[in-house]
Amino acid sequence: MNRERIGYGLIGCGGFGRFCLGEYRTMPDLRCVAVTDRDPELLRSTAGEFGVEAITEVETLLKHPDIDIVHLATPPFTHPALAMQALQAGKHVLCEKPLALKEADAKAMVMMAEAQGKVLAVNLIMRYNPLCAAVRRLVESQLLGDPLHATLVNAAQDERLPAEHWFWDPESSGGIFIEHGVHFFDLFEWWFGAGEVVSAVQLRRPGSKIVDQVQCSVRYGESTLGTFYHGFHQMHRRDRQTWLLVFETGTVSLDGWVPTDLVIDMHGSQRELEEAGALIPGSSVEVVQTYADDEQVSRSRHRVRTVEVHGRIRADAGCSKLELYGKILRDLMEDQVAAIRDPRHVRRVTESNGVSSLAYALRAQELAEASG
Ligand SMILES: NC(=O)c1ccc[n+]([C@@H]2O[C@H](COP(=O)([O-])OP(=O)(O)OC[C@H]3O[C@@H](n4cnc5c(N)ncnc54)[C@H](O)[C@@H]3O)[C@@H](O)[C@H]2O)c1
Known part of the structure; x- marks a missing residue:
């Protein structure tokens, strides 16, 4: 029975590695075998808590015959060397975002994965959020017309990020666009297609070298503009993220960086309202x-629009943010496991998404640094 399950090993027992381990160990397809970390006390306590082997050396973990896939949950600057080592040892890799800090490293890692015939997935979870998938279906359906503008305002907590944390050190994390922004560059590309970063700016915390606010604009095709704001400066209790997508005949709002709530506000025909609602399972349509007939003709973008109704569609995740986070982590892993079992399986997140999301982030970082 155990032979049929995919063996999992974790490198990096920090906050996120442990959170993921807690989720992955509930997956019937996965067997959590061993963990490693540089910190011996953390390694011991993690292994004890989750009932897995504690291995002090990465090299030893990578030789473990029962491990098929390795999860790299170490700080970003360590990803290229560790991923290369794992791939060379014949393991599949689930790499935490970002894949690397340099595009050349990311491409070399993907080439190594191809040469070894192994999966090298990046934990870009947003595509697995059912509400984000609903937005993609809405864009494709054209029920609200073209998407014109999409903005994310990420006012994130820094209460758990002390000044000495690797997050603030660009050599270790790559900076905010690279460490965090990749999630959103990836999602917007999934929604709107390939984009081009056109401007970016960064601000340092007064009296410090720390960059704690960044913003950039990305153009998608001819008529869609995306803007991303990331600020890490809030109390834990005030961690807030809002999204607003403006279409030709409606708006979509999302709430939370792992979005848990969605509202569509639209003007159109009764049929369009019903069809939009049908795209979002579990939604309420109002x-x-x-x-009246003589009020139905409206105009925008120099086009006549027939408006029968003003409608509102609401949906939520049906669970807490933490439960949703866990579920989408498991769904991403399940997708990769399916590809390990059958290489013909088509995954939602692939190696190329890791490279592509990093390319946006690097360009944004470059433009932001030029701004001061
Ligand atoms: N996908 C997501 O939603 C998501 C969310 C949070 C964090 N992350 C990513 O997860 C990664 C880890 O973040 P974190 O917040 O858990 O960091 P962390 O600092 O809490 O944990 C990192 C751990 O890695 C260990 N480590 C460092 N180098 C090592 C090495 N060479 N060998 C073995 N162990 C080593 C450290 O001792 C530490 O315990 C980062 O890349 C981060 O961007 C992803």
Whole structure:
């Protein structure tokens, strides 16, 4: 029975590695075998808590015959060397984001994975969030017309990021666009197609070298503009993220960096409202206002639009943010496990998404640094 399960090993028992381990050990397809960490006390306590082997050396973990996939949950600057080592040892790799800090490293890692015939997935979870998938279906359906503008305002907590944390050191993390922004560059590319970073800016915390606010704009095709703001300066209790997507005939709002709530506000026909609702399982559809025949002609973008109703669609994740986070982590892992079992399996997140999301982040970082 155990032979049929995919063996999992974790490198890096920090906050996120442990959170993931707690989720992965509930997956019937996965067997959590061993963990390693540089910190011996953390290694011992993690192994004890999760009932897995504690291995002090990465090299030893990578030789373990029962481990098929290695999760790299170490700080970003360590990803290229550790991923290369794991791939050369014949292991599949689930690498934490970002894949690397340099594009050349990321490409070399992907080439190594191809040469070894192994999976090298990056934990870009946003594509597995059902609400984000619903937005993608909405964009494809054209029920709200073209997407025109999408913005993310990420006012994140820094209460758990002391000044000496690797997050603030660009040599270790790559900076905010690279360490964190890749999630959102990846998601917007999934929604809107390939984009081009057109401007970026960064601000340092007064009296310090720390960059704690960054912003950039990305153009997608001819008519969609994306803007991303990331600021790490809030109390834990005030950690807030809001999203607003403006379409030709409606808006979509999302709440939370792992979005848990979605609201669509739209004007259109009764059929369009119903079809949009049907794209989002579990949603509620409300007619806010019905227009009489002589009120139905409206105009925007120099086009005539027939508006029968003003409608609102609401959906939520049906669980807490933490439960949703865990579920989408498991779904991403399950997708990769399916590809390990059958290389013909088509995954939602692949190696190329790791490289592509990093390319946006590097360009944004370059433009932001030029800004001061
Ligand atoms: N996908 C997501 O949603 C998500 C969320 C949070 C963090 N992350 C990513 O997870 C990674 C880890 O973040 P974290 O917050 O858990 O960091 P952390 O600092 O809490 O943990 C990192 C751990 O790695 C260990 N480590 C460092 N170098 C090592 C090495 N060479 N060999 C063995 N162990 C080593 C450290 O001792 C530490 O325990 C980062 O890349 C981060 O960007 C991803």
